[in-house]
Amino acid sequence: MWGDGIMDRRITKTRSQGGEAMGFLDAIKRLFSGGSGSAPASAGDPYGIWFHFRCKKCGAVVRVRADRRNDLNREDGSGALVLRKDVMDNKCFQLIRAEIWLDDNYNVVTSEVEGGSLITREEYEAAQTAQEAAAR
Numbered sequence: 001m002w003g004d005g006i007m008d009r010r011i012t013k014t015r016s017q018g019g020e021a022m023g024f025l026d027a028i029k030r031l032f033s034g035g036s037g038s039a040p041a042s043a044g045d046p047y048g049i050w051f052h053f054r055c056k057k058c059g060a061v062v063r064v065r066a067d068r069r070n071d072l073n074r075e076d077g078s079g080a081l082v083l084r085k086d087v088m089d090n091k092c093f094q095l096i097r098a099e100i101w102l103d104d105n106y107n108v109v110t111s112e113v114e115g116g117s118l119i120t121r122e123e124y125e126a127a128q129t130a131q132e133a134a135a136r
């Protein structure tokens with residue numbers, strides 16, 4: 001078992017050194033090409049998680065950024081982490097009180113939203129598009 005493990009590590013190390021060199025060159029190439037803009041939105045904001053809500057009263061949609069380092073509390077409950085947030089839309093200004101439980105991979109386990117509901121990003125974007133179309 002030991003011998004096998006050492007062999008595996010040596011092989012892995014040799015391979016990863018080659019890989020790193022390639023990756024480095026690619027990174028330089030990318031630097032000089034100015035970036036394609038295809039990077040995911042979260043690339044510049046590794047700690048941000050976005051939650052989307054719909055106001056129960058007027059139907060407006062709101063999105064709120066939570067910071068993984070500051071806004072999530074590790075507690076015993078329905079999930080591993082909990083986010084408590086007061087959210088306000090910019091239409092009727094009714095307060096939406098959200099309590100959202102997440103697992104360790106930041107997936108929503110359960111949510112309780114007073115005065116509104118938690119919606120997906122797709123629903124939020126669809127509602128935004130609809131609102132813009134109505135405003136035109």
Ligand SMILES: [Zn+2]
Pocket residue numbers: 055056057058059060089091092093094
């Ligand atoms: Zn509202």
